[in-house]
Amino acid sequence: MNRKYNQNLANDFIFVSWDQRNCGKSQTDTTVVLTPGLYVEDAHVVTQFLKKQYHRNKIFVVGHSWGSLIGVNLVQKYPQDYAAYIGMGQLVNPGKSEMLARNHVVQQATLRKDTATLAALAKIPFSEAGGYPNGLAGLSQFRMVSDKYLASSEVAELPNPMTLYPDYKALDWMTPVLRTYKLLSSYMDGGKTNLLKQNTFQLPVYLLVGKYDYTTSAELAQQYFTAIKAPKKKMFLFEHSGHQPSWEEPALFRTRLLQIAAANKTN
Template sequence: MSYARKFQSQLEKNFVVVNWDQRGSGKSYAFNIDDNTMTQKQLEKDTVALIDYLCHRFNKEKVYVVGHSWGTVLGIETIQSVPEKVIAYVGIGQVVDDIDGERLSYEYVLQKATEEQNEKALTELEELGEPPYKDSRKDTFVQRKWLKKYGGFEIEVITVNEIIKGSLLSPEYSWIDGIKFLLGNLYSIDTLFMNREKADFRKKYTTFEVPVYFCAGRYDYNTPSTLIEEYYHMIKAPRKEFYWFEESAHEPHLVEKEKFSDIMLEIHDETIK
């Protein structure tokens, strides 16, 4: 939440925007967290608990659920488990299939490195081999390093820089919270992401009871947008829409924040009777 606020001032003119540092991250990190609670199932329960809290606090029956990247996994699971509590779902950089997505991401950077004749990149990528990787954590970091270089992850907005600045300057965070962010990031990778189940929503969920909207960056190869578009055409929902962000990779809501705000207003007008 320390950096998200910078990009949502337009949204806040029309919505109550809630950013969540999930269990084991940021302000929700603590030294005494039970490692056994760092599971996808527990975070799905946490998501529903947060929705219940917000509905009670603001005297609402439903909320909009917006997920980005890993948050889209929780988002899809949430709208399946408690559709009665959700007005609509917006997936940004939607996870579709972890295995196919990683393969496409690897092929993208390998192609870029080949075109550029980048011997260092080619050597490191060929050492990794095609996914699934032998050392999931280490090898993924190497691949993402080159993905960032070749524009398949970040364009304009450098997330790490924004998080550091946010941790130092935002009113929600103290310098201690900044340290907790760094510790929680490593902790979450080791306990949650290395052990979570691999998603393939094309096989798991294709029918939804709530409106579904996907926002995809044209250059996103972290969660490849080609898979998101494919999944969009497969799903059935009361209402659905797909939005391309032509100047973005994996963070379209940050890079093209005005467009994202306008889209949320459109969704509001479509879904609130």
């Protein structure tokens, strides 16, 4: 999707999109246990390669959704390697965010008298403290039932990415989704992850927030922004976006990245 909606960024930046370990076109290694910590170290290896390859002292990192959890931990551990952190669809507290998403879906389904969705939700137990009792299966079921209420009208009109790029097969798309869901579901248990407790940064921080993001709560992202302590910080609200501002408002996304780059010049 970045190729379709953000291709012009290649005119402004050396724009690198990373397929995480065992995802997309990255080589599969079934001998390792996938953890957020492993992804952080992988991302740092990629960073060192890019710095050397393109003769840069620092690079910018954009973390989206699940990637924003990796991104925060990455730049907090290795701040010297990054000019700024840019969080989009920022994940803050997975358990609380999921509860807010469920509340939103129930509210919208009730307003629309959508008894089928309400009945389906009743069969998918969840608690903020305990997460999904059946882990990955519960999270996957909720997403299947609720996506029509979580996606903004703009993202609902976007084409299926599997139809756009013949070099990526269906398995290339589905494998990262399922692996991310599996990891994410394990972090919805008792507030294991709460970035409000990780609010100190040694580099500039920018949050790009879709006003209608219920997948990773826009409300929590704004709370996180308020709590962040950084040399400088700024939040950009995308008024017509949900969880995918870079696809839903690509021109504004490009403008914001150019502004961030201009404010944090690096070689």
